[in-house]
Ligand code: ADP
């Protein structure tokens with residue numbers, strides 16, 4: 598393999614245990630050069646540990662980590678060409694922004710004039726050109742985060758690791774910083790591994806997302822695939838809202854039956870399977886509506902209606918007792934007559950259905 602085509606990072610069967618706790622369990626993953634990769638999972642799923650194993654602050658119990666094809670087991674953190682941004686910024690309070698940013702250069706023995714030049718460029722990169730002389734306490738949370746980002750980039754690392762970097766910022770500032778991070782990544786062409794528990798942040802920013810739970814990497818895919826084709830129940834429930842329905846598969850998995858209604862699938866599936874239906878894929882029709890006769894129509898009763906602003910979220914009970922969520926937009930046929938207890942028919946397009954291997958109770 599040529600140098601160019603080697604993954605920037607490879608985790609090969611990496612496990613990290615702390616006594617009885619397995620923080621990271623058998624993770625195998627390649628991350629390409631220039632990729633923006635999000636590690637997404639709830640608290641305690643092993644995201645930070647995986648980052649620390651790459652940064653070199655932790656060592657694997659089993660397996661190994663490679664950078665550009667070379668094992669880095671014996672390479673100390675400051676030799677790994679990795680910048681790290683921590684959630685709490687970790688700025689030195691007694692140093693100005695410029696001194697904070699200069700610190701990694703000093704540690705690496707970069708001379709004074711080059712240091713000043715690089716600090717200036719880094720301040721400009723994060724739009725803080727005039728704030729070099731400020732101390733952290735004189736800056737807002739967002740500005741401090743920019744200083745931390747500049748400090749992690751100033752020595753020109755190949756890889757940038759960010760651990761829930763925007764978690765402490767309010768929504769508007771977070772949206773703005775997301776845009777800026779993407780701009781900076783494009784400008785530098787750097788590989789980014791970004792830890793978050795916020796699925797919309799991962800969706801908005803990442804080329805690929807890795808979903809972690811209990812130390813394991815459950816699925817790695819681009820955001821569209823994670824949403825449209827989750828590989829198991831956990832991922833389906835973790836990303837967006839959905840209904841997971843138990844169905845009876847028909848004809849070797851070329852279709853299924855639910856509550857007496859039958860639908861053919863786009864591709865043949867292994868049996869048995871459950872189906873994932875997203876609320877925005879469901880349409881509701883009045884019983885007896887000509888649009889819903891003779892076609893796939895699942896009898897249901899409205900149980901609960903929640904106003905969302907853009908429309909309504911409707912909780913339904915199918916005639917076989919399973920639960921289904923549907924979004925009804927303003928202007929939809931039934932928008933004016935959504936009442937608990939009302940009988941309706943629910944429909945969805947077979948192309949919008951994701952199929953999951955059946956596990957436990959749905
Ligand atoms: P996340 O960043 O996804 O919240 P972590 O990687 O911090 O998850 O933690 C994963 C699991 O490993 C948790 O159960 C945590 O308590 C445990 N853990 C992490 N670091 C240590 C440590 N230094 N000693 C003992 N247990 C740890």
Ligand code: MG
Pocket residue numbers: 641644645646760
């Ligand atoms: Mg963490």
